[in-house]
Each structure stands twice: as C-alpha cells, then as structure tokens.
Amino acid sequence: MPTINSFIRFLHVSPNTTNVDIYCDEEILAKDLAYNKISDYTPTGPEDKRIQIFATSESEQLLLDTTVSVLPSEKITYAIIGTLPEISLLPIFLKVEPIENPEVLVRFANLSSNVPNLDVVFLENESFFTNVGYSEVTNYETILPDTYYVKLKPTDAKEIIFTSEAIELESGYAYTIYTLGLLGDTPALDVDYYYDQIPLLKAETSNNETWKTEKVISPSSNTSPKIIFTYY
Structure with missing residues (x-):
C-alpha cells in the first residue's frame, strides 16, 4: 500500500529575524526565506520530523531546533x-x-506577538472575527467577493488600530488573512494574506520530463477542483 503523503511549507513572520534556511531531517526545504515570504509545499511522509532553522547569513546561527508531528x-x-x-x-x-x-x-490568523486580542472588521463597523488572540487561527467563514479594507481593533475597545490596503477577494477561492509585525515598533503592524490551495505535486515521466499538478478551490459547485498540468 503506498505511503499517504502530507505536505508542509513555511511562512516567515518572525519580526527582526534574518532570512533563514530551513532543514527537515537534515535536508534543506527552504533557502534564504525572507520575512513575510512563504515557501513552496514539500511532500513528506506522515511521521515526526526534525525541523532546524538557521540564519542564512555567514554565521549560519541555529535559531530553532524542534520536532513536529x-x-x-x-x-x-x-x-x-x-x-x-x-x-x-x-x-x-x-x-x-x-x-x-x-x-x-x-x-484570520493573529501572528503579531504584542497586540491584544483582536476583532477584524471588513464592512463598516461590523466585526467579522472577534476576540482572536495571538497565535490563534479562526475557522473559515463565507463572504461575498469584493475589494475589502481589513480593519483591526482591540476586542475591548472601539478604536481602529490598523487599516490595510485594498485586498481583492475573488469568488471560488479561500484565503488566510494574517497579521504580522509589531504594534508601535518595527517592523510595523501589517496585514497580508495567502491563498489556501491544494499543494503542488511533482514527478518524472518515462521520458524524463517533469510535470506538476496544482489543485485549487473550484470556482463552481458543479465541477471538481481544477487540475493544471505543466511540462517544463
């Protein structure tokens, strides 16, 4: 019976941490990953993995050595x-x-370490997500496609502490919107997002071509997730 693969990737949102190299069981997964950048997915077997994160700089300082399941x-x-x-x-x-x-x-994911619990406002003064603490990730909610300005306010206050630039949310897709940075410090508090999509798969064909497939959220309830084959 074939191994059931999982997929992992890394999002660097540690403020004032240098670019990093990331190793899994002593094999490099991501090199020179900068702040607020996300790596490609890597397929991996389901098991405990040793993750080591090093500074990309000449010092190659070990920043984190941990195990994930x-x-x-x-x-x-x-x-x-x-x-x-x-x-x-x-x-x-x-x-x-x-x-x-x-x-x-x-x-919504609150990834800013020095902010209070947050309410997230998309429209007018209505809170779309409420009381989201540091390192918490909400469940998905549905919203109509549009261009939104994401506003953040402390749960126990009325004052808006941050308003994002315009974010366009397209129909048929899923998004994780997250905070990063520091309130009242540098790098400054900010909001960004990434698409939630089924990972890339890579394999070699019999004539040594390489192909990859990408499944994304279906834009229609009557169709399966889209599969794209790319040869290169």
Missing part, C-alpha cells in the same frame, strides 16, 4: 512566529472543500 494527508503551513530568541512554529492546517460561486472562504 505530521499526520497522514495533512497540508500544513508552519508559521515561524515570535521574536528571537523565543521563536517557534505554529501549524496552520489546510482544511477546505470546493465552494459555490459567488462565495469566498476567508479565515
């Missing part, structure tokens, strides 16, 4: 959070299904 058929984004020397990995699991037009799935 990867279960079968999981798709995990590990967010590198916290500030040195207390950085850690936060697993953010991908659990989405094809959704109907014209809906959008969206969730």
Whole structure:
C-alpha cells in the first residue's frame, strides 16, 4: 500500500529575524526565506520530523531546533512566529472543500506577538472575527467577493488600530488573512494574506520530463477542483 503523503511549507513572520534556511531531517526545504515570504509545499511522509532553522547569513546561527508531528494527508503551513530568541512554529492546517460561486472562504490568523486580542472588521463597523488572540487561527467563514479594507481593533475597545490596503477577494477561492509585525515598533503592524490551495505535486515521466499538478478551490459547485498540468 503506498505511503499517504502530507505536505508542509513555511511562512516567515518572525519580526527582526534574518532570512533563514530551513532543514527537515537534515535536508534543506527552504533557502534564504525572507520575512513575510512563504515557501513552496514539500511532500513528506506522515511521521515526526526534525525541523532546524538557521540564519542564512555567514554565521549560519541555529535559531530553532524542534520536532513536529505530521499526520497522514495533512497540508500544513508552519508559521515561524515570535521574536528571537523565543521563536517557534505554529501549524496552520489546510482544511477546505470546493465552494459555490459567488462565495469566498476567508479565515484570520493573529501572528503579531504584542497586540491584544483582536476583532477584524471588513464592512463598516461590523466585526467579522472577534476576540482572536495571538497565535490563534479562526475557522473559515463565507463572504461575498469584493475589494475589502481589513480593519483591526482591540476586542475591548472601539478604536481602529490598523487599516490595510485594498485586498481583492475573488469568488471560488479561500484565503488566510494574517497579521504580522509589531504594534508601535518595527517592523510595523501589517496585514497580508495567502491563498489556501491544494499543494503542488511533482514527478518524472518515462521520458524524463517533469510535470506538476496544482489543485485549487473550484470556482463552481458543479465541477471538481481544477487540475493544471505543466511540462517544463
């Protein structure tokens, strides 16, 4: 019986931490990953994995040495959070299904270590997510496709402490919107997002070509997730 593969990738949101090289069981997975960048997915067997994170600089300083447990058929984004020397990995699991037009799935992750619990406002003064603490990730909620300005406010206050640039949410897709940075410090508090999609798969054909497949959230409830084959 074939091994059931899982997929892992890394999001660097540790403020004032240099670019990093990431190793899994002493094999490099991501090199020179910069702040607020996300690596490609890597397929991996379901088991405990040793993750080591080194500074990309000449010092090659070891910043984190930890073990994560990867279960079968999981798709995990590990967010590198916290500030040195207390950085850690936060697993953010991908659990989405094809959704109907014209809906959008969206969730929120609070990855800013020095902010209070947050409410997230998309429209007017209505809180879409409430009381989200540091390192917490909400469930997905549906919202209509549109261009939004994401506003953050402390749960126990009315004052808006941050308003994002315009974020366009397209129908038929899922998004994780997250905070990063520091409130009242540098790098400054910010909001960004990534698409939640089924990972890339790579294999070699009999004539040594390489192909990859990508499944994304279906734009229609009447179709399966889209599969794209690319030869190169």
